[in-house]
Amino acid sequence: MEKLTFEFFGGAPVNATCAPALVGVVGSGNLEVLIEPAALDGACAIEILTAARGFGETWRAVLDDFFARHKLADVRISINDVGATPAVVALRLDQAVEDFLGGEK
Amino acid sequence: MDVKILLKQLFPAGHDVAFDGQFFHGTGETPRGKVAIIGSIDAAPIGVELAFRMADDVLKIVRDHPGRPILLLVDTQGQRLSRRDELLGINGYMAHLAKCLQLARNSGHRIIGLVYSEAVSGGFLASSLLADRCYALPEAQVKVMNLPAMSRITKIPLERLQELSMTSPVFAPGVLNYLKMGAVHSLWDGDLSERLAEALDAPAEGDRRRQWGEEREGRKLARSVSERVRHAAS
């Protein structure tokens, strides 16, 4: 397994009353994404534990785009991954944010 | 240990155990009175018939001999693997045995399990692990699965499993691992009839295996996690 951590700055703080949300399942080709408010001095911190080693650059690119879509601050995102493809990762991240911010599905 | 020798050592004052295939039952004399005995030999696979037969005995004991302690002496290689057993609902037969033992427990019978030879996986679940307390002889073999098979299924290298089993009691075969994790209360040696008497004198105290596992540092989370769920604010 490999542990990866990323931090993004320059986002807008979310409503502190947002309830933590969990989407996805830790199964083959899938991942779980836990998103919760956290006092991080305006950072959006993303921590990944992945069964697929050596894809740090891919994660970086996927998360850059994710942060460009959702400029979050003071949010912690924790991921347990079992080799999900970037498409699935991006989808779960978007679903997690939607649940977290209470959007309509 | 051969079961006949075992019975002699457990019940020096005598017993009337009768054998029927791999199943046996009867009563043994102890200083605390008669003890009902239910057991199996030759690493019997537990199938629907054997589970039913044991349940039958438990019900008879409850009906005819209120309060008589029950000693389980089950030697098993595990549940019987067959399509027929699944077709007939083997899990239901094992559950029935467990319910009958619960009835006995609720009716004031002490239930003691002693692994004298082998206890594996589903067979263990459906026998000695159902007792108030499970004990074992030091030479007993207790496991879910051997490491090569485990390695095949989990795809974790055998060497890694072997290496980790040196320090962790969590997955590898061995009665000491089960002792450490609290499933086996203690190993019996010396005068077995004395050990039996001590077990009969032990208080009925509910399921304390998590505490033992924690005290012995074999199962460090089970007690605290279950307590947290039990008492979590909501």
Place this chain on the structure above:
Amino acid sequence: MRHAMKGSLMRDWNTQARNRQARLARAAALAKGKVVAAADAGALLETVLEPGDRVCLEGNNQKQADFLARVLAELDPEKIHDLHMVQSVLALPEHIDVFERGIASRLDFSFSGPQAGRLAKLVSANQIGIGAIHTYLELFGRYFVDLTPRVSLVCAQAADRAGNLYTGPNTEDTPIIVEATAFKSGVVIAQVNEIVDALPRVDIPGDWVDFVIQSPKPHYIEPLFTRDPAQISEIQVLMAMMAIKGIYAEYEVDSLNHGIGFDTAAIELILPTFAESLGLKGKICRHWALNPHPALIPAIEAGFVESVHSFGSELGMENYIRARSDIFFTGPDGSMRSNRAMCQAAGHYACDMFIGSTLQIDLAGNSSTATLGRIAGFGGAPNMGSDARGRRHASPAWLKAGREARQGRNLIPRGQKLVVQMVETFREHMQPAFVERLDAWELAESAHMDLPPVMIYGEDVSHILTEEGIANLLLCRTDEEREQAIRGVAGYTPVGLGRDKRMVENLRDRGVIRRPEDLGIDKRHATRDLLAARSVKDLVRASGGLYDPPKRFRNW
């Protein structure tokens, strides 16, 4: 001149026919009329075959002459050797055993699927000399030119005593093999599941068949085209939505062929939901060259589909097909008649579009399913997935594709086939679908092939569809544009990350690349709820209980 005259006068012009008669005469004692007992099958082959013969063993991608394959593989190589096998598919272990045992030494084929690994090993050990790896139509064509079989071993559902064959729904390659053999003085031997007094219908006339043998067990058929809807992912649903809205609707794709993967099964399953909601019923997907995919049932029931002609059948679909004779090609007996050669021709010439998946795509759009250590061959995809240069009839889709490809060039008008490659940017285990260099190159080198085995050439590909977007290669005017259009839908693969972002945005502005949002597709709507059937049982329900899936696809 006199010598030549004299030579031609002296030449025996009927050696093949006489040789045929000699073979039949040798075998006569083994047969009762045309019927030979299964126990005598080995003796029959040893009597009929001659060393060096060109032999066609019927092995399709579904139906297998498995009994005759086993008998052939067990012959004595002292007596029968150096056979030249010509067959469309190497599917069974026996297909390779004949080479390992020295019974055969040369091979011309089309597809090797499950035996691809063993085949590669034998090739590198020089135990097989491969003539060429073909596409189906190409190989069938050569049966009539320079690879005509001397002896063909075919299979059928039933025979009568006169040798008439009933091939049932899985007719597949049998007609083309028998025709090529029987009319060039060859010998045709058929294994059949049963010998009956009266056949439901005659698929192969008895006087084209020399011997029939009732096999001890019915021949094997692989349910190759059944895709369990339960395994379709939400990403595949998204891609299916993009395909329908961005390609099917835009081009009014009316006649088409689908690949066999889950991606295209997803398209089939959202026709009655998503395509219906776009008002596309009756406008797209009416005519198909396609095996009877169970996943197509909901679309058929919804009234999308008008006709389906098939290469082969599919296990469990027999009763459904029988009850839907307006849609499928069926005989007077009610059961389907498939025909691989005819359907390949239909798919090539009469379809507006081919859409299917692949393993690897390079920067020029060439795609390949070749992997190192496996010689898998081609099958039919290249015939489906290539522009039909001989096509002359027009259709909206064909004309529009042609216009786009020719826009701004001073060329005479003509149409073009839509050839769509549909892939997720990463396959399982994070294998990228886009690569700088196809593995096919390495395979070609290691197996001493003349060419890297390319399934579909980039010049034939009109669109590449991934979860990131659709690249319309018809609109690309330079190699550089084409490369960036491909990189622009290659997602987070190294090829995708290597894109020129400005140029990709420019291509997007021009509509060469289109993202889901450009197509008005909300990704959040891409859920499995859109599938008209989400399980095999739903397919059975949709069929009104007519579809009877193979056991391995059931969970009831």
Place this chain on the structure above:
Amino acid sequence: MTSYYEASARERLHALLDKDSFREFLPPTERVVSPHLVQLDTPAAFDDGVIVGRATLDGRPVLVAAQEGGFMGGAVGEVHGAKLVGLLERARDEKPAAVLLLVESGGVRLHEANAGLIGVSEIMRAVLALRSEGVPVLVLDGGQFGCFGGMGIVARLCDAIVMSEEGRLGLSGPEVIETTCGVEEFDSRDRALVWRTVGGKHRYLLGEADALVADDIAAFREAAIGLLDTTPDLSLAALAAEHERLGARLQKFGALRDALDIWSALGVAKPEKLPLLEADAFNAVVAGKRA
């Protein structure tokens, strides 16, 4: 109609319980993960594959647990097992209307096999102790991974089991039997055989399951509500009656080789037609014929 079979454990809870009534104990944010998986370089889940909490069902208080089959087949490890035991013990304190177990499990998690086996044993004891105190435990079984191993025994210790046709209930999985005893004994790829041996319809006909519902979360909900007033009965009379039923089953069906033979013996006219019937039609056909 929302498929129970396809839904995740969280989705099942969300759709099954009264709207917005669910409160989770030790939620994922607490990160009570399995330390043993990490040691074996295997990804862990923030809830260790089981969600426990309280909620209301039809306005009545329940404690509820849902196993997630997508994570390690719902298998029981140390944390997973302890969460279930804690919930069952909490029920002894709180006396809810019922405990609901949304089971989906292959049994013991091999990566922590000893902890898992002991955990299952503790769950068994806790279920029996709870029922002895009068709180019913209801099982819902309709997930993709079925309910096998020790959890198969646990399920049958409870007061009632609601299954869909897609649900499976047994002890040893077909793959395990095939691997150990050969394909002749049990062809695990013959899914029709698998389902008629351990699937919901057979379990219902045999009397192992108490309700057979369509693969629809709403149908599971309705069935569970209908069972809320079940009174646990571990009396000698009740167990003697169960004993008689199980004995009769061995007598009548012990020599039969296939579920079709059993269904036929139960008086079902066209047993081979049963697998194709929808839940309602099935229930109508088998009414009065269950063992």
